[in-house]
Amino acid sequence: MCRPPRRARSAWSSRVPPAFSCNGSTARRRRARDPCESVRSTAGAARVTPASGVANVALPRLSAGSRGDYKWRGSLPMRCPRCRHENRETAHFCGECGTSLARGVACPHCATVNPVGQRFCDSCGQRLAAGGTADRTREPRAYTPRHLIEKILVTRGAxxxxxxxxxxxxxxxxxxxxLAERLDAEEWHRLLDRFFQILAEGIHRFEGTINQFTGDGVMALFGAPVAHEDHxxxxxxxxxxxxxxxxxxASGLRAVGREFAVRMGLNSGEVVVGTIGDDLRMDYTAQGHTVGLAARMEQMAQPGTVYVSEHTARLVEGFFTxxxxxxxxxxGxxxxxxxxxxxxxxxxRTRLDAASVLGFSRLVGREEELAWLDGVLARALESNGQVVSVVGEAGVGKSRVCLEFVNRCRARSIAVHQAHCPAHGASVPLLPIRELVRSFFGLGDGEPAEVVRQKVADQLRAVDPGSADALPLLLDFLGVPEPDAPAVSPGGHERIAAFLRRFVRLRSASEPLVLLLDDAHWIDRESDALVGELVAAVRGTSTLLIANFRPEYRPAWTGGSHYHQLPLAPLGQEASxxxxxxxxxxxxxxGDLSDLVxxxxxxxxxxxxxxxxxxAVSGSLxxxxxxxxxxAPLESLTIPATVQSLLAARIDRLxxxxxxxxxxxxxxxxxFxxxxxKTVVGLGDHDLAAALGGLQEAEFIHQVSxxxxxxxxxxxxxxxxxxYHAQxxxxxxRLHAEVAAALEKLRVDRLGEYASLIAHHWDASGMRFEAARWRRRAALRVSSIKLGGRRRMQPR
Ligand SMILES: Nc1ncnc2c1ncn2[C@@H]1O[C@H](COP(=O)(O)OP(=O)(O)OP(=O)(O)O)[C@@H](O)[C@H]1O
Ligand SMILES: [Mg+2]
Known part of the structure; x- marks a missing residue:
């Protein structure tokens, strides 16, 4: 029996960021296929088993939509494992040979298929999903993590x-x-189980959703149904x-003589999300070649490699090699x-890093904020530790202001330690704290394990000679445990918290410290709790802790006499x-373009x-x-995809x-x-007030009167x-028509004044006749005003 190789894991290892790497296998290039063909041609070989259990899944149907778009429709008939007959989706037994279609539950650890109803794996002893059955695992809902299911279903309507x-x-x-031909059915089945389990785990880790099992692989989406600005x-x-x-x-399989390799492809673009079923199956229409091109990338890739299109490359340039x-x-x-x-x-690692590579624009309009930060720093330097949060909407310049400030601190020889929270941070907990600890010990990227161990040991001895027992814990936390050290006992979080408190106090006794937590709106729960410890620890020390974040993040550690908030507004006219x-x-x-932008x-x-x-990229400049x-003359500006994704992701969090x-x-x-x-959305007073309150709190709108x-x-x-455009x-x-009708009703005493606005909404709703009627009324009003004016001006 072939088992997935087990990897040694430390107490923190499930949280240690994966070592990203990718080999360039030289194996034969696969024949390029049509994206439609790729799906259909393997249809006969559809022996697909979702990761968390067992089910046979047919391939998605890919049908041409209007304007040459592709439309996928989830259809998952049950294929018999014995005779390959395609049964109805709800079938329990094969209609052709009578074989039971509910075949068992795959062990999440070793992938052995166990009989339905069994609570523990009879191969490795791992607990099995309670009551897992083949029928349930055929639904995307069964292999999507619960937090994602909730997120999607709660906001499904929107x-x-x-x-x-x-x-x-x-x-x-x-x-x-x-490969399937060379293996017996059971072994093939186990292999597929493990394969899909790995795929599902990796995709969900970064909050992607598996949209379809495609026979011998998957198609996943990042950024839909829930938008992500960094999809x-x-x-x-x-x-x-x-x-x-x-x-x-694959290396475990190779040891038992099985050749196994995977290829992947990525492309970025627009899709239209269709209906989302209770089972999370999603219909969507890809605009242009969004999906087809991703399939092409995958078909072109060498075994063991990942190919990406230029559209994806443009969005990740610098972040990846x-x-x-x-x-x-x-x-095609x-x-x-x-x-x-x-x-x-x-x-x-950060968007600001990317901007600095292109060359930062000169900092404009933030002198007051920087001077204010200098004032708070002065207080901290008098052993009166301070905490500051810089808060403002996405892209307003929080990270940049903080960067300018810490650069000034460095220029004054003040020690700065900084950590950044990546947007996918919640999937890899404790990344920022690990980065901060690495910074405390002066660890560079990619340093060999021995060097890391040595540096940490030396620094610890120098700063805190009494805490030698923290060494194994720290090494374990940093993902470089001593080879022969005994396993770190549970309770690591409390001990890391204690270490952070003690370390900050001792360090700042010998030199002032500035700690920067960048983009804290992405922080994970574990790191957030540890930042709370740091906030408490800086009191009475020569430390300034600065965090910057968007208003939607409300940390629990704000407040207290040593805490201040610096709200960052958009640039004024002159600075812009x-x-x-x-x-x-x-x-x-x-000249005009500048004003328009x-x-x-x-x-x-x-x-x-x-x-x-x-x-500039589109050639207009x-x-x-x-x-x-x-x-070329500019009538309008299109919204860049980056900005669109950022704003759409914020809207999706409502x-x-x-x-x-x-x-x-x-x-x-x-x-408005x-x-x-209220008339247009049809909500009661209470619900509307709550929604408007939420929108104001998240700083999407504000009340003007x-x-x-x-x-x-x-x-x-x-x-x-x-x-507007995402709809x-x-x-x-429909909404335009409702607005027009509501205006007719609510402005009944001032219809002349509102005629052209009503005409605009009827026009946008496609009701041309109504629009023309109201336009005429607006024109009559204008001419009567002019006429009246002229009459008044004429000498009597
Ligand atoms: N005052 C400024 N003068 C010139 N350029 C600026 C200024 N503020 C920000 N920028 C530039 O604007 C871009 C966005 O700034 P930054 O990343 O600091 O925004 P942010 O508020 O941190 O955004 P997010 O909420 O997404 O983290 C950067 O390229 C930055 O260099
Ligand atoms: Mg930022």
Missing amino acids: LQGERKQVTVLFADMVDSLQ ARRGCHAALHLMDELRSY LRDQGTPALK VSTPVRVFALLGVGPL RELLHELIGSDDSV RERTGGNPFFIEEVVHAL AGERGAYRLT SEEAKRVLQAAAVIGKQ EEPLL PYPEPQYVFRHPLTREVA LGEQRA
């Missing part, structure tokens, strides 16, 4: 029928048919992690697409102008940078940074009702009145645009 920026991942077993990075992390896990599984594979001909794809091999994690001047230049052709981006420096970058020329209200408000306009909104009718305005023009045309049209 997720359906939306456009989403996603990254699609295809993973496929190489030469699965030949492409998550997809790449997942692919590297999976390759790592699958390679170690890529090798250019040129622009091979891709069947007329415009050349550059292909890259994904090799490993790159040198950049300066930044745009720095980015675009002052050519005559870009400033208006649309509302002083958010990240949005400003991204809009300018997107214009020619020349170079700081000296661009506009090459409650279903708040999101519905935001979408309706986006249809009404930049500014509560009674009109409470009386006579409460009026609100979108804080950011782009939020409104994303909330399907049909839904928008």
Whole structure:
């Protein structure tokens, strides 16, 4: 029997970030296939078993939608393991040969298939999922982690029928048919179980969702149904992690003479999420080649490698190491697409790192904030430890201000230790704390285990000679346990907390410290608790602890006399102008563009940078940074995919009702009145107040006047645009019609004044006749006003 190789794990090892790597196998290149063909051609070989149990799953049907889009429809008939007859999905026995289709429960540890009803694995003793049956495991719901199920189902109503920026991942077993032929049914079955288990675990780890089992692999989405602003990075992390896990599984199989390899492909683009069933099956329509191109990438990849399209590459550049594979001909794809091999994690970790590689724009408009931070630092240096949080909307410049500040501290020879919380941080707990501890001990990236052990031991001895017993714990925490050391006993978290408290106190006794926690809105629960310990520990020391985060994160450790908050507002007009001047230049052709960008981006420096970058990439701007020329007249600006994903992900974190209200408000306009909104969304006073409260708290909107009718305005023009455009045309049209009808009712005494607005909403709803009627009324009003005015001006 072949078993997955077991890997030695330390007390913290399940939490240690995976060593991302990817080998470049030279095995034969697989014949490129049509994406439709790839799915259909393997249909006969569909012996697919979801990871957490046993089920036979047929391949998704791929049908051409309108405009050449692809439409997948989940269809999972039950294939008999014995005669391969395709049975109805609900079948318990094969209609052809009578074989039971409920065959057992796969052990999550060793993948042995155990009889249904058995509580422990009869091979390794692991507890089996209670009552797991083949029928249940055929549903995506059965292999999706509970927190993701809840997230999707709670907001399902709001997720359906939306456009989403996603990254699609295809993973496929190489030469699965030949392998299946060489194995007996049971062994093949076990292999597939383990294979799908690894895939599911790796994909869910980075919050992807498996949309389909494709016979000998899977198709997964990152960024849908729930949006993620870093969907492409998550997809790449997942692919590297999976390759790592699958390679170690393959080496175990090779030891018993089985050749096993997997290839993967990724592409990023837009999909429209269709209906999401109770079982989490999702219908979606991919726009253009989003899915087909991901399948092509996978088909082109060498066994054991991951290929990504240029669309994904653009989003992850610098964060991952890529090798250019040129622009091979891709069947069915007329415009050349550059292909890259994904090799490993790159040198950049944060978006700010990426910006610094491109060359930071000169910091504008933050002198007051920096001076204020200097003041707090001065207090901390007098052994009066301080804690500051810098809070502001996404992209407003929190990380940049903090970076400028800590650079000034370094220039004054003040020791700075910093840690960053990555957006996928919740899937790999304790990353920021580990980074902070590494910084305490002066550990560089990729240092050999021996060097790490030596440095930690030396530093610990120098700073805290009395805590030598913390050494094994720290080494274990950093993922480099002493080879012969006994296992670290449970209770590690409390001991790490105690170490952090003690270390900060001792260190700051000899020199002042600045600790920076960047992008704390992504922090995981375990790290958050440890930051709470640090916040308490800095009191009475020469330490300044700064954290920056978005307003939606509300840490438990705020408050107290040594705590301060620095709210960061968008850049003012002058600073925005300066930044745009720095980015675009002052050519005559870009004068209006500069104003347009400033208006649309509302002083958010990240949005400003991204809009300018997107214009340069699309060719609308020619020349170079700081000296661009506009090459074509600009009627409108498209929202860059990066900004779209960021805002869509924020919107998806709202409650279903708040999101519905935001979408309706986006249809009404930049500014909206509560009674009109209430008529359109049809919510009761209490629910509407709760939704509006949530939207204000999350800083999507703010109230501009409470009386006579409460009026609100979108804080950011782009939020409104994303909330508007993510909805399907049909839904928008319906809402426009409702707004028009509501205006007719609510403005019955001022219809003339509102005629052109009502006409606009009827127009957008597709009701041309109504629109024309109201336009005429608006025109009559205008002419009567002019006429009246002229009459008044005429001498009597
Ligand atoms: N005052 C400024 N002057 C010039 N450029 C700025 C300024 N503030 C921010 N930027 C630039 O804008 C981009 C976004 O800034 P930053 O990453 O600091 O935003 P953030 O608020 O931390 O965003 P997030 O909430 O996503 O973490 C960066 O490239 C940064 O260099
Ligand atoms: Mg930031």
